[in-house]
Amino acid sequence: MSDSxxxxxxxxxxxxxxGSVPAGRLVYFHDHGDPGPxxxxxxxxVANKARFDAPGTLLPSREHAVHLEPLPHEGFYRVADAFFCCEKRCRRFENDLLVQLGYDGxxxxxxxxxxMSDGAIGVxxxxxxxxxxxxxxxxxxRVQVASAPRDRTFH
Known part of the structure; x- marks a missing residue:
């Protein structure tokens, strides 16, 4: 691989x-895997967050990294300014609403x-x-995350 x-x-x-991963797929990129990126x-x-297991697909070359479009992290966000979900205006998300961002495949x-129900927040x-x-x-x-046993998944 070159020094790209x-x-x-x-x-x-x-x-x-x-490689064998088609265009238009959610992936986790790991730059220091074994035997390579x-x-x-x-x-x-799990809890609306994608889990990624080995084995992965090696980048055929470092130049293939240009085919990766970055996505914001999954997790909790605040609506900074109200917006509709799409051009059809199906659903409006109001200012300061707590939301969890996730992705499909x-x-x-x-x-x-x-x-909130009975003093507990459920998603x-x-x-x-x-x-x-x-x-x-x-x-x-930023949300405090409880410690959990480590598993062999990514992200």
């Missing part, structure tokens, strides 16, 4: 095929709206797909 720079580890959508397809979703963003397992450009209306939140 690699993007940081994280979530991406493939813009063109990378590669992409991993989601194998399941094609990298389409999905917003899940948590609800539904069904959400609303939004156009990717609408993510710009979201501001990331």
């Amino acid at each position: 720079p690699l993007p940081p580890c994280g979530l991406y959508v493939t813009r063109a095929p990378i 590669g992409v991993y397809l989601p194998t399941r979703w 094609a990298g389409t963003p999905i917003l899940f709206v948590p609800e 539904p397992d069904r959400g609303t797909k939004i156009d990717r450009d609408r993510i710009a209306h979201l501001a990331p939140l």
Whole structure:
């Protein structure tokens, strides 16, 4: 492989095929895998977050990294300014609403709206797909994460 720079580890959508991974797929790129940099397809979703298991697909060359379109992190966000999910205006997300951002297998963003009941916040397992450009209306939140046993999945 040449010395082309690699993007940081994280979530991406493939813009063109990378090895056996077709274009238009959600992947996790890992830049220091063994035996080298590669992409991993989601194998399941837990709490609306994609999980990626080995084995992955090695980048045929470092130049293939240009086919990775970065995606914002899955997690909790605040609606910074109100917006509709799409041009059809199916659903409006109001200012300061708490939402969880996730993705489907094609990298389409999905917003899940948590609800409070009996003093506890719950997040539904069904959400609303939004156009990717609408993510710009979201501001990331920092949420304390409880320690959990480490497993052999990525992200």
